[in-house]
Amino acid sequence: MSTEAQLIERYFLSLGAARTDVALGIGDDAALLDVPADQQLVLTTDTLVEGRHFLPGAAPHSLGHRALAVNLSDLAAMGATPAWALLSLNLPAIDDAWLRGFAAGFDALARAHQVALAGGNLTRGPLSITVQLAGLVPRGCALRRDGGRVGDLLCVSGTPGDAALGLEVRLGRRPAAGSEELCRRFDYPEARVQLGLQLRSLASACIDVSDGLYADIARLAAASSCGAVLQVDDLPLSVALCAAAGDAAWRYALGGGEDYELAFAMPVEQRAELAGRAVAGGVRCTVIGRLRAAAGIELHRAGSVIQFSHSGFDHFEV
Ligand SMILES: [Mg+2]
Numbered sequence: 001m002s003t004e005a006q007l008i009e010r011y012f013l014s015l016g017a018a019r020t021d022v023a024l025g026i027g028d029d030a031a032l033l034d035v036p037a038d039q040q041l042v043l044t045t046d047t048l049v050e051g052r053h054f055l056p057g058a059a060p061h062s063l064g065h066r067a068l069a070v071n072l073s074d075l076a077a078m079g080a081t082p083a084w085a086l087l088s089l090n091l092p093a094i095d096d097a098w099l100r101g102f103a104a105g106f107d108a109l110a111r112a113h114q115v116a117l118a119g120g121n122l123t124r125g126p127l128s129i130t131v132q133l134a135g136l137v138p139r140g141c142a143l144r145r146d147g148g149r150v151g152d153l154l155c156v157s158g159t160p161g162d163a164a165l166g167l168e169v170r171l172g173r174r175p176a177a178g179s180e181e182l183c184r185r186f187d188y189p190e191a192r193v194q195l196g197l198q199l200r201s202l203a204s205a206c207i208d209v210s211d212g213l214y215a216d217i218a219r220l221a222a223a224s225s226c227g228a229v230l231q232v233d234d235l236p237l238s239v240a241l242c243a244a245a246g247d248a249a250w251r252y253a254l255g256g257g258e259d260y261e262l263a264f265a266m267p268v269e270q271r272a273e274l275a276g277r278a279v280a281g282g283v284r285c286t287v288i289g290r291l292r293a294a295a296g297i298e299l300h301r302a303g304s305v306i307q308f309s310h311s312g313f314d315h316f317e318v
Contacts, residue, residue, distance in 0.1 A: 002094055004122045011103040015117040016085065016110030022118055031118035033084055039136040044074040050127040055170055060098045062187040063129060064105025070210065071133035072113060072191030073260040077208035079143035079200040080135035082113050082193060087120035088130040102129075113193060141200050148205035148224030148265035154289040155274070157192050157261045159238035160213045164256020165245055174244070181240045189260035195285070196262060198277050203264040212257040214308060217289075218297050220263060230254075230289035232301035250301075254308060265291055 002010075013026055024032035035041055048054055048067050068085065075082050087106070091099075110117060115133070166186030168174045176183065192208075199206055207220045214230075221228040235253045242249045266274065274285055292298075299306045 007094065007099065007122055008120075011099045012087065012117060012120065015087075015103060015107045017114045017116050019083065019114070019116040022084065022116050025116065025118050026120075031084070031086075033118060033134070036136065038139055040139050040142065042075055042078050042080040042135045042137050042142065043132065044071050044078075045130060045132040046070045046074070047128055047130040058170075059187065060101030061105035064102040064107070065109050065188050066105075067129040067131045068106055068109045068115070068133070069189045069191050069260060071131045072109070072115075072193055073189065073208040073210065073262075075133060075135040076191050076193045076196035077143065077206050077262055078135075078137060079141060079196045079203075079206065080137040081197065082115050082133055082135040084118045084134045085110065085115050086132040087117060088123070088132075089120070090123050090125035090128040092125065092127055113191075137200075143196065143199055143203055143206040143264070145205050145207050145220045145223035146225075147203075148220060148226055148291050149267070150226055150291055150293045152204050152265040152267055152291045153271060153287045154217060154220075154228055154230065154263065154265055154291060155285045155287050156209065156213060156236065156263045157195055157283050157285050158190075158259070159236050159241065159253075160209055160259040160261055161235075161241050161245075161249060161252030161254075161256045162186075162238050163189060163258040163260070164212075164252045165241055167256075167258060179240070179244050181238075182244060186258055189258065191260055192262045192283060195283055199262065199264055199266075202270045202274055202277070203266045206262055206264040209259040209261045209263050210257060212255045213259070213261075213263060213288075214254040214297065215257075217263055220265065221291060221297065222295075224265065224291060226291040226293065227295045227297060228289055228291050229298045229300060232299055232306065234286065234288045236284065236286040236288075251308075254299075 021034040162185040166182035209216045237249045
């Protein structure tokens, strides 16, 4: 029988990056962190619950990655640099193979983003994973949802919709053959942290796409007291998504969710600047519409205004 302290020592004591600004890390009642005076602390948290946010039997390595990645994505949307994480695990039983896999997935992503695990706790209970992530942003420089202006271009990074189709494969609703890349996009979301840093000087408003591009653009537009026009024909669809979903590919891109891409507004005059930087950052950004004065989202497709209901895409109601 392992005690909580033994399990923490075995699996979590040296997870993530070693940072000199962790004055006191795992082992005391709480962590002590040095925050530079010219920076603002940026905090977020997300919980993944078995059966709600991931399927029973999901690979622990991907869960370790995913639990951190969804929080990294929130900091990316704020233009923040991630720094410290707390981890709370509810485990139904001590499973060494599961813990080893989970810790490895978390560790690899944490090190890649220079994040130190500064504390947490382990409890017995139905499987759920909560990560709290803290980052830093120069005072007054954070990206927000509410800075968009009428006329600003709306853009999205990467190729939304891939992860939603990958999830359908994981749910057994589609064959896996030929959709390995789409499954990887669901299992191992890539938070756009570097892009978020670049957008500090380019974007007027930003949000990460977790609930679907349509819903999240609507949130950004509403927060900015605007509406939006989106050009469906301009959505950046991956070759893999088009091959798997055919004519429905755009519906996945608009409504799918789980993308963890960044959607943002930016003044028209920044367009050329973004194109140059996006190439440098390695992730493509695509202009897909504009903010407008009238409330609501208007979709244009092949020269017509179309209706779209994203209510059918709540994939986790299994
Ligand atoms: Mg978010």
